Amino acid sequence: AQSVTQLDSQVPVFEEAPVELRCNYSSSVSVYLFWYVQYPNQGLQLLLKYLSGSTLVESINGFEAxxxxxxxxxxxxxxxxxxxxxxxxxxxxxxxTSYGKLTFGQGTILTVHP
Amino acid sequence: DAGVTQSPTHLIKTRGQHVTLRCSPISGHKSVSWYQQVLGQGPQFIFQYYEKEERGRGNFPDRFSARQFPNYSSELNVNALLLGDSALYLCASSLQDRGYTFGSGTRLTVV
Incomplete structure (x- = not known):
């Protein structure tokens, strides 16, 4: 069975600084990979995804994975x-090989300070 | 175009009661999945339906059931509610397992 580990539960950072949120996964078969963002009291929004091809993927708001x-x-x-x-x-x-079963990590709370 | 819509947005139920949550997928999406997100954790997979057939089920008790209708909307039912069922229930729709669009969720509180 697949698993996902997000290595940091909380990441504080100052505005305009760079940030990296770490994700490792375990699976015995090929996978698709996703990053979602969740704002307080809201659902999940897809940030970016890797399906195939170039290993570097980018979002419209400056994130990349x-x-x-x-x-x-x-x-x-x-x-x-x-x-x-x-x-x-x-x-x-x-x-x-699965049918729509996304396995999520525990999440990383990113807090950007002024 | 409307996104994934879920209703109700918030719900308070008493232990032992039954609850039905509803989801309308994006137009043209035939796959609907349900997830439970307990506070402070990542979402956990409950069910996936495609063309009204159950294609996957997570590690949840039989108190949880779901179905998908001819218009591809879906219901999640939970019987004999427990305090531990309090969570945000998320519905996601997809076209071909290539990306999942989530709704805003239903916040269920069991008291």
Missing amino acids: EFNKSQTSFHLRKPSVHISDTAEYFCAVLER
């Missing part, structure tokens, strides 16, 4: 964060 198959990682990065990036971030995997 790189799929590293050898290290089974999918870390999320942003070179300069804004106050509005404060939220909880979830890494998720979907085994290519």
